[in-house]
Amino acid sequence: MTQPAPSARHNGPDKEDPTGPGRAGATAPAAPPPVKTGGAGPALGLRLDVRVLSLLGVLAALVLVGGITEPDAFLDTGNLQLILTQASVIGVVTVGMTFVITSGGIDLSVGAMVALASVWATTLATQEYGFAGIAFTAVIVGVAAGLVNGVLIAYGGMVPFIATLAMLASARGLALMITDGKTQIVTVDSVLSLGLPDSYILGVPPLVLMFAAVTVIGWLILNRTTFGRRTVAVGGNAEAARLAGIDVRRQRLYLYLLSGLCCGIAAFMLIVLSGSGQNTNGNLYELDAIAAAIIGGTLLSGGRGTIVGSVLGVLIFTTITNIFALNNLQSDVQQIAKGAIIVAAVLVQRRTLRGADT
Amino acid sequence: MTQPAPSARHNGPDKEDPTGPGRAGATAPAAPPPVKTGGAGPALGLRLDVRVLSLLGVLAALVLVGGITEPDAFLDTGNLQLILTQASVIGVVTVGMTFVITSGGIDLSVGAMVALASVWATTLATQEYGFAGIAFTAVIVGVAAGLVNGVLIAYGGMVPFIATLAMLASARGLALMITDGKTQIVTVDSVLSLGLPDSYILGVPPLVLMFAAVTVIGWLILNRTTFGRRTVAVGGNAEAARLAGIDVRRQRLYLYLLSGLCCGIAAFMLIVLSGSGQNTNGNLYELDAIAAAIIGGTLLSGGRGTIVGSVLGVLIFTTITNIFALNNLQSDVQQIAKGAIIVAAVLVQRRTLRGADT
Amino acid sequence: MAPEPPLLTMSGITKSFPGVRALDGVDLEVQAGEVHCLLGQNGAGKSTLIKVLAGAHQPDGGEITWRGEAVRLKSPIAAMRRGIATIYQELDLVEGLSVAENVFLGHEPTSAGFIVRTGEGRSAAKALLARLGHPEIDPARPVGSLSAAQQQIVSMARALSHDVRLIVMDEPSAALDPDEVDNLFRIVDGLTADGVAVVYISHRLEEIRRIGDRVTVLKDGRAVAVGLPAAGTPTRDIVAMMTGRDVEYVFPPRPEETAATTAEPVLRVQGLSREGEFAPVDLELRPGEIVGLAGLVGSGRSEILETIYGARRATTGTVTVAGQQLRNGSVRAAVAAGIGLAPEERKAQALLMTESVTRNVSVSSLSRFARLGWIDRGGERRSAREATRELSLRPDNPDTLIRTLSGGNQQKAVLARWLLRGCRVLLLDEPTRGVDVGARAELYAVIRRLADDGLAVLLVSSEVPEVLGLADRVLVLREGQVVHTAPAQELDEHRVLDLVMEGSPTP
């Protein structure tokens, strides 16, 4: 028997807000909310842990499957390095996306920005400036594209979905124009060597270290700084944030800029990883990043974001892909299974959270 | 001086739902919403007209551009038939999507459902049953996939974004499995001939007629039936709808089913158009359909939907593509321009609406 | 008294929204250390005026003088910097953030300008909450898990977290219990003693008497009276200024001989309970009878109503309407059996804000106007109009957008919804919250008339006089338990308050 939603009530006096119930009504689910927030407050910390634990549980289940089906190939250092490396690029993008979603926005252009930054940074002209030239260009192009998104959304008043969709089209077009469809091979040794085992630090690939650094910094920003506080506030209740004196528009601008920055960093990492820049890079990153963030526990409607959850989400997806490949599953089966696993993971998670609640 | 945005407050219940269907916040614009609906009520009708007019204005501008740049090729019957035919398939999908978005949901799986339905309906086994077999299978497969979406979202409590993303992966995988990557040729003459000029009715291709029929029926359902009324109510304030005695979950189930139905019809139309079924069909239809609906004036956060607007949105996109093709623009330039045109169209529209508001 | 220069002068303030002239040349003058009350009907422009003062709205015209100096308040920050803090009518808290985070939102204590010092924020918030008499609120708790009253305290703590000279309070008492209101007034007294001025907005006129120094009355965006003495002006005059007419601020008479005493109960609730929310409740409602539920905020009254209605699933017990037992946890079963609910949160739980009055009224009876799903829009509009006319909803135009109506009229639309549906039992949760005096009197009359027409009404209200004045029978609730049942005539306010608070832990 499904239980009707205990109509969680909004504890406020009469809302005479002329702009109406806005998006909240749209988000009220017909089904019972898995996390009730009524009752004891201090449980919040615990609840977040429960969510993280449930994600870790899903991950553990995957590791178990991997270990059983392919004990030799799955459970070794090389594969761990591989999974983490594969997770790095999309992981960095997801950290930026988590901020944007937490603020109640969305960024569909991340994949296109990665593509644009990666091809711009690998043109012959840029490569002349060596390592610094490539790294700098990738980051700057990402930031610039993010800035355009931010201005359109924060000051142009465009819906994030449409503004970043337009950026998706334009950035991919520009990337294609720059490369003419050709793969731009990197010839700068210092960049190339960063992706090779020689430069692993204590067995950890530099790309993984970069991912870790972005994660830690992202976590600190979201949880320990005014910027993070404001991001949550804007996503939770933009009007309240405005009345509290937060410059909501500027905050939004910064957030899309941050997402662009992450894409720039990810583009550089992808250049290192693949030794090249190509306009098809970052294909469908937008869906992957959003999915990882949501699975991780960030609310698509804004107001709650978790970097740890997002990173776990990315790791879950990467591990799934890894296990599929190790087991030599073909594309069709992989896709069908992926859909089924997503559904199963979410439903299991819902159950866990509900269980933890009582 | 720009006035700070009275950004939509959420005063809905269930803010804390971690998996609730709420992507809505994602769309809360930084600046005032394009249509302010505060103020006098009777103006509502007028304002909707203003929106439609502004879309017609954009379309007229495009026609002007097309007519000037390629007077011979653009302004002839063949081209008009072409534009409308091109708009038909994605148009039908967009009508279904409009319902889903109006209810505060989203359906990322439309393209994949079109692919799945189109390949299932064109297997050798199905083709043996001729026209009816193909048409029936396409529709049934679409409905079945929509049903799965609906159950997962309405009764499984999954976030629409994630549930339909999982369906996207699975349906594409299944389509690939069915075809083994091969394109399935249609050999049923009655189906093939429907796409040929011989069967045009008074110069109107049958596919365009089907599109028109779906549009009209969709408009009637949204604006004249209890089903449409409930869709808007669920999207506007799901909790209020529930407390008013609407079975919100069943409504959601029906809505995803409807979207699947539209995808099934679109799949059949695509089979007629291309004389084949292919697992790559419907690629990125989800983005196109959502973009057309939003440009048309349907609120991504739910509670307001317009079929006329959606159809105009589809026509705008199709006309842009047509003009690009007639002018021999290459992919790169075309994509860049498409992004720019979307931004320009939205900003112009916002200005028009704001002007009309005072 | 030597005429000190006023702390604040607002003169000739105008402000228009599309289609509405919310402020039409309003003057306001506030002295340091006074409690200045702002009165007016719903939609008179009170909130708009104070939003202008808070920097949240930019006025179209007029001047603001602050401590003798003409100022422009371009943003909420600009107002806060000058020492103007505001507690908004719509709680302006971010539910996902903790109490401390909300209190210091926008001016967090930081290291290096951007790293939040969480510990410092928490202890400072704790101190503020203690000063407000609520040391029990944990600064680390997410605000979304607090009760409405507690959230109000947090808003207050936020206002006090600034160095203030003027605090604006927009209907702070709407969500508070009588003893909470007493506490609020103690805080206000403390503030004014320190020379801080308070602008106080409320629809409860008795509160104005208790703490107000001077009164400004707004009507239709104009100040119709400025700086009247709060003590000396008769209530009748104030109400007349607000409404432009004489309103009998009294409860409609109870019928001499109610059918209630004789008729079969239409609603029978037996042993209904919800774990953690309320203990088993027994309750009978007869046609024509109004039963009141009195209790403190958080005593579980709304939960009882929503459980009867099927919006929450009961742990034990049954609900029977006219002899027919309802399916547990099904709103549709309740509606089908003839129960209607006017929920506590009108906007979040009842209204479709983007829709017209007609559509809001007809939403529960759609199938009545539909054949095979096809809506007879003419019939729908006519019937909706009939229902709203019966309740004299204004404006009398069924196409008006619901969001443009005043609170009282929105409430009438919700009642009209159930009137149209033709229900037998009406559950009313705080029907007059945020509703002005004039509309309140009308609502009372409407509710009584519905009962006289044979409806059974179950009424929840935090205002004890309202329960006593309107209900025939009163159930007193404490911590989820019915502790007393009596005819309304046998109770008075003190007795109810004693019952309600007896044995409850001192706040």
Added chain:
Amino acid sequence: TSNEPKNAQPAGNSQPAADDKPGKAVTIGFAGPQADHGWLNAINVNAKSRAEEYSEVSLEITEGSNDTAAQIGQVKTLINKKVDVLVILPADGKALTQVGLEAMKAGIPVVNLDRIFASPQAYRCWVGGDNYGMGLNAGHYIGEQLKDKANAKVVELAGIDNLELTKQRSQGFSDALKNYPNIKLVARQAAEFTVESGQAKMAQLLQAQKQFDALWNHDDDQGVGALRAIQQAGRDEFIMVGGAGAKSAMDAIKADNGVLKATVLYPPTMAASAIDLARALGQNKGINGLSEMEIPTSLTLYSAVVTKDNIDQYLPTGFN
């Protein structure tokens, strides 16, 4: 070939297949998939530069698209524009059969490039590569290299599984390997013709297969990523055979300093040939070097295996 322009040399054999004397003006409509890939870009370059060589030929190129419905629209646009001849490289051959038919019915001869239409009535002439043959040749080459090795293991990095051509290549490959019972195909993963996916999938394959003897990679573009993954894994115990014939791959074969030992051609010069054929059709001419009066209906290109031995012959055809 006196009046052949000296500029804009396309890669490969620059010998026009058709009579090169200017004839009556011809407008050729060209519709191809989206050129977001090295090989497809080479197709466009070949078509364009060959058309530029003829003063009387003007080329109408529509924007490329990978979406069937969109590409149908583009071809219809060209039909509406009443071009003289159409060259169509469909994203999917079978799906565009209908428009091919429509064009032929409208009296516009169609040169079907590479991905073949379902009905011969839909084109006047087909020129294209041989995907099955490509897999077959790759398989035979690998088979010959490994035929003396017991229990040899082979790994396949396929292209986009969604495309029929991928299946054909895989089929040819496995058919060829059937001739060598000592060789076993131990793993196959599909990438997406992109460097990024080539790197990712190859890294997984290397992790899954700790030792193998040969790798066939369907596409040299994704091969850039595959080689990167091989480099990163520090593996070199196997030989690698590429596909399509990119310049970078040929350079590597010539240098012979890595695992890449051969690539199987799928020459983009076919686009230039298609332009020649279209021009000839538009001018009602035959083609040089054949005794036929008419243009043949079908021309299948040979998928040569390029190795260090014959690299100098093919190097000019390598595309970027």
